[in-house]
Amino acid sequence: MADLSSTSRRLRDLGVRRATLIVDRDRAEANIARYAARAAAAGIVLRPHFKTHQSAGVAQWFRKAGITRAAVSSIGMARYFADHGWDDLTLAIPANPLEVEDYDTLAGRVALGLTIDSHATCDALEERLQEAVSLWIEVDTGGGRTGIAWDDHAALTSLALRLRAGSGRSAQEPRHRFAGLLTHGGQSYGARDRLEAAAIFATVRRRLQAAAAALGDAGLSDDSRRGTDATGSSILLSAGDTPGFASSADWSGLDEARPGNFVFHDLMQLSLGTCTQDDLACAVACPVIGVYPERHEAAVHAGAVHLSKEHLSGTDGRAIFGRLIGLSADGFTSLLPGWDVASLSQEHGLIAARTQQARHGLAAVKPGDLVLVAPVHACLTCEQFTSYLTLDGEIISRYRR
């Protein structure tokens, strides 16, 4: 079992001197394998969202697990993965009319999916997109972020009919293909626990199916479940969000799963009950630069620019910006009880010893030690680094905007 001092020693042995993003590759690969198996069992395409890791090196671990398609959230990220051999990418955020030329260039190289939720954006694409793309209509199934409301049948049907028409342009090569309906049930992040996340996920799937059924009623589909359209090609249903897929064994009614966070998980998933401590696969090694026993705290040179300001609320309402985790010869261990990251400024973090045992441990902490912080939100924390360091000492680079 790792403790503060053995964790510090191992991190120093890895050569860490300053805030460094560490990945436990075994755990990440286990997370990937588990989701790949679950998708296969459900008969669903797993198109993981690569915004979490944004790394061609980490993407190779997905490829080893048989994954060949991915979702991304910017054209720059799409180009990066295209440059690294990924040839089936969906930009799972509403298309930006100002970037149509960028989409067009990329669509000449890879199978590109774009997302839209308005005629205005469709206008921009039809006007200036020369290459063939797959178009997804985003459906808001309760997340309230982007997409056409799932029960706004008029708007859904109107846009879908237009896409169908566009995809069947007489003699011409079709410039786009209506791929289906895409949603992100992000409201699952507001769930109190895994059961509530599962209930939200069931609602998301039901609403997405209802939206597809509405297209069927409008003659766009002869299959009210998943909407195989009148020409015989399927209208696929694609959903995202790790808490949804993590919380429920039932992935039925979907054709494609786009979770992203599951590769690393984080404290947010842990608090939702949608992962275990053994699934936490990334953390930030942070050098201790000050120790303040009288207030049961130590300062680390790792702040909001390393961990992000994302936080959880502790049981007493205190903000928690991370927790300490151990490192043993076998990799990451459980969380070290009684420790959390209590505050962050730009480059400073304060870790607080909350229990008697932790306070006892603080007595041995000194500047130059290293602690390992499990992040609240892995996606935002990883974004702050240019590379990962594996426990084997390998440096794996990331896409940078």
Add this chain to the structure above:
Amino acid sequence: MADLSSTSRRLRDLGVRRATLIVDRDRAEANIARYAARAAAAGIVLRPHFKTHQSAGVAQWFRKAGITRAAVSSIGMARYFADHGWDDLTLAIPANPLEVEDYDTLAGRVALGLTIDSHATCDALEERLQEAVSLWIEVDTGGGRTGIAWDDHAALTSLALRLRAGSGRSAQEPRHRFAGLLTHGGQSYGARDRLEAAAIFATVRRRLQAAAAALGDAGLSDDSRRGTDATGSSILLSAGDTPGFASSADWSGLDEARPGNFVFHDLMQLSLGTCTQDDLACAVACPVIGVYPERHEAAVHAGAVHLSKEHLSGTDGRAIFGRLIGLSADGFTSLLPGWDVASLSQEHGLIAARTQQARHGLAAVKPGDLVLVAPVHACLTCEQFTSYLTLDGEIISRYRR
């Protein structure tokens, strides 16, 4: 007067297509000139903290105003500015014993100040630092982040005596110089208004002086105000934080001022009353990717990875992640009333129209428009970008970790 549509047009004319960090150079230079003049009037050295802008190009604007010294918050940032001709730099965060070799290398090139608050860190520096540096003792004047408590006279005196001894090493070239006492009154960010920030600043200065007086009582100084030490060399007093310096005309009792944020200011400073809308000098241009009139919102492709998750609480307790600001031919305008950034996920932001007038304006917004978001915390927002775009179309690069 700029409105949504004229602002969008001007941003498009600047060539903006995706989330882009914009700086109003005239405003930034006016902010710099104002602080340079105030420091000169107070007879205090202005050593601005460059962590806010982290740009050699922006640093040139300081040099034009006669500034030749700076504070930084990481060794990488220090190296970057050293590479761009800055030869007097203070690392205003407790030194990291794991980076002593890096400090040593840099101290061979520039006048380097380091900050310590413990004997343990002093051990590491004495053991391995070959080059001469200036050492500051950090004093906690109520911020509760790093530093020796201002009223812990025993700890302060013990460390100061050690530094004095170290700086007077018999025949040897002194390896370090005890520069003085340094504090960051970050508790000013918790002030309700400018008056409270001024009161906090007065307390910070009084406590720093009291700490210096304690050193005087221990024979380290013959001047209880600022602590000129027994050898006749001054023990300087250095304080940071923009709200403190912004809130009060009285900078007396200090030798050095290290505010950083003032170059750009932001909504946090505005809410503290420590800047005006006319001082806001940086903002993020964001493309609109969705419009949702039924919930009075529009989505932008700009999220936590562009703006950071830093937020303010609105009068009704709602989180505010930014506000819209206008752009005219003369530069940034006032904030556009009735608009705020209501939520952020990784790459998405939702802007909300809160008033009837703003909701009326929303009717004309469409995907492909651009809005300009004034950030809550400029330091964290700028950190998310590799460069600034000026209103003249100049691209100014930034240090990247």
